[in-house]
Amino acid sequence: MTPDGSARALRPLAERVNAPARLSVPDGAGGLHWRELHTGDLHALGQLVRRIEDADDPPYRTSEEEVAEYYDDSHAWSGLGAWDADGTLRAFGFVRIRHGDITLLRAFCSGGVDPAWRGRGVGSALMDWQVARARQMVVAVGREAPARIVVHVDDGMDAMASVLASRGFTPRRWYMEMRRDLSVPIPQVTLGTHLSVEPWTPELDDAVRRAHNKAFGDHWGSQPHTPETWQQGRTHFAPAWSFVALDRSTDRTQVAGYLLSGRYEHDWPALGWSEGYTEIIGVLPEWRGRHVASALLTRAMRAYAADGMQYAGLDVDADNPTGAPTLFAHLGYERTRGSAMYTIEF
Incomplete structure (x- = not known):
């Protein structure tokens, strides 16, 4: 199958990707010294991310723990940094491929440039390196499958969108951030006999992982989680705000079904409100249409409100095949901002 779900014969991955045999760092671009990043650069990387976000003022902030996730071993990763003459990190870029990708290989690109070094060609040099490195890494996986290079772009980042378009990227998917005012009464949802919503526990977690793989098997671009990749990105996981719907029939x-939440206190000043954030919600096909998602969401809302949160937050694929955006709107969620996924497909 191709990334868009259509069936056609694919040429060998190495032919489709056309990865460069050798790749040099863009040394000298912007008057900076470039070299590969390693874990010893974590402090400098965290400081750079802070300067970028302080200048751009997105409605979130990246914690030190989240910066450390760039080096997470559930992914194959490659990073590049650029230093000025005083030894200050001024730009960075990562390419990451999750080890669990099987039927679709995804090379996620992320990075940024210090505001003081913008307009000098640094960002363009970094993007060219990332695209070329992503091509190399996709081939190095050694698995014959469709592949894509991915960059996420927030609303308003028109300059980034133009840079990506000039390098062959196309917007493929759109996402919405939504919030629900917890001061508004939360509806009561009744489930059928033998169905109940219960607190998440570590003992249930692997069963939730397996359920997630099944629930999202028909979603665009989704790949199954291994036990290792399932644990990735849990720096701000909130067990007390997470729930599992169980059938004991x-x-x-x-x-x-299941709902896992995160508590991102470091984001709240930038957001302008406090919130409980729904990271993942899923319902298995056999139980769809039985109010399981509504029961999970309202249970989480009550947990958020009990801890003094002002809003419940989440994000959703605008083209979610289960009709999730309609459900969220029915429960009182409203769109706050959006983003797009830009890709190069192979």
Whole structure:
């Protein structure tokens, strides 16, 4: 299958990707010294990310723990940094491919340039390196499958969108951030016999992982999680705000749905409000249409409100095949901002 779900014969991946045999760092671009990043650069990287976000003022902030996730070993990763003459990191870029990708290889690119060094060709040099490095890394996986290079672009980042378009990227998917005012009464949702929403526990977590792989198997671009990749990105996981819908209608309890939350206190000043954030919500096909998602969401809303949160937040693919945006709107969620996924497809 191709990335868009259509069936056609694919040429060998190495032929489609056309990766460069050798790749040099863009040394000298912007008057900076470039070299590969390693874990010893974490402090400098965190300081650079802070300067970028302080200048651009996005409605979030990246914590030190989240910066460290660039080096997470659930991904194959490659990073590049650029230093000025005083030894200050002024630009960075990462390319990351999750080890669990099987039927679709995804090379995620992320990075940024110090505001003081913009307009000198640094960002363009960095993007060219990332695209070329992503091509190399996709081929190095050694798996014959469709592949894509991915960059996420927030609303308003028109200059970035233009840079990507000039390098062959196309917007492929759109996402919405939404919030729900918790001062508005939360509806009561009744589930059928043998169905209940219960607190998440570590003992349930691997069953939730397996349920997630099944629930998202029909979603665009989704790939299954291994036990290792499932744990990635949990720096701000909130167990007390996470729930599992269980079906006990047989002698074997089954996961019907799940909701995992995050607590991002460092984002709240930039957002302008406090919120409980729904990271992942899923309902398995057999239980869709039985109010399981609504029961999970309202249970989480009550947990957020009990801890003094002003809003419930989440993000959603605008073309979600389960009709999730309509459900969220029905429960009182409203769009706050959006983003787009730009890709090069192979």
